[in-house]
Amino acid sequence: MVRNTYKSRTTLLAAVMTLIPAAASAELRVNLDELVGFSTSSKTKIEQAANLLETILNSDEFKQAVLAHQFEGKTLFSNNDRTLNDGPIQRGLTNEQVYEALMAGAEQLKGRPSVEDSVANLELHLYTPAWYKKWSVVGYGYPGQANIYMNWYYFNSFNSAQIIGNLVHEWIHKLGFDHDYGRTARRPCSVPYAIGDIVARLGGGKATEPPNCEKAR
Numbered sequence: 001m002v003r004n005t006y007k008s009r010t011t012l013l014a015a016v017m018t019l020i021p022a023a024a025s026a027e028l029r030v031n032l033d034e035l036v037g038f039s040t041s042s043k044t045k046i047e048q049a050a051n052l053l054e055t056i057l058n059s060d061e062f063k064q065a066v067l068a069h070q071f072e073g074k075t076l077f078s079n080n081d082r083t084l085n086d087g088p089i090q091r092g093l094t095n096e097q098v099y100e101a102l103m104a105g106a107e108q109l110k111g112r113p114s115v116e117d118s119v120a121n122l123e124l125h126l127y128t129p130a131w132y133k134k135w136s137v138v139g140y141g142y143p144g145q146a147n148i149y150m151n152w153y154y155f156n157s158f159n160s161a162q163i164i165g166n167l168v169h170e171w172i173h174k175l176g177f178d179h180d181y182g183r184t185a186r187r188p189c190s191v192p193y194a195i196g197d198i199v200a201r202l203g204g205g206k207a208t209e210p211p212n213c214e215k216a217r
């Protein structure tokens, strides 16, 4: 575990040093508004991850990767609809609109006003599942609800690149984006999966689900 932490820190520093900030107007902050179930060391780990995530989301590399994302030879994400908290669905967002939605940080949560505050507001719950479903899910959340539930077994074994890939995926759900729930060919090319993948890659990690989105059918 100690060795793992050391590795994560090295990855974090390496990533931060090579990223070029995007235009200053596009600044997004990542706030840990609520941390439930985190020990002191888990808290340190999630704070480092949040800092890395913030650096990546504000980088030019991230912006370019989002704008250039391709699916079936077209510059778009496979699942690019966005459900707003008062019901309407914005259909077929372009990559530019997806990027702007991310940077605006307006979560779509039931019973809460949706504010373009340029803040990724995270409410994280670290939980320990029963042993027989130890590795069943990395984490989960419910549509329209702020809480993101993170499985401690994964959290503990993950490096920072893996943590932020998962974190941004779950946060993107809070913005109103979704994906197929079966293992379809296009699922890795949806906004949550593809951007989770971009973030993990820029964080120094390997893509969790190699997208091959350019060629996907």
Ligand SMILES: [Zn+2]
Pocket: 169, 173, 179, 192
């Ligand atoms: Zn998801």
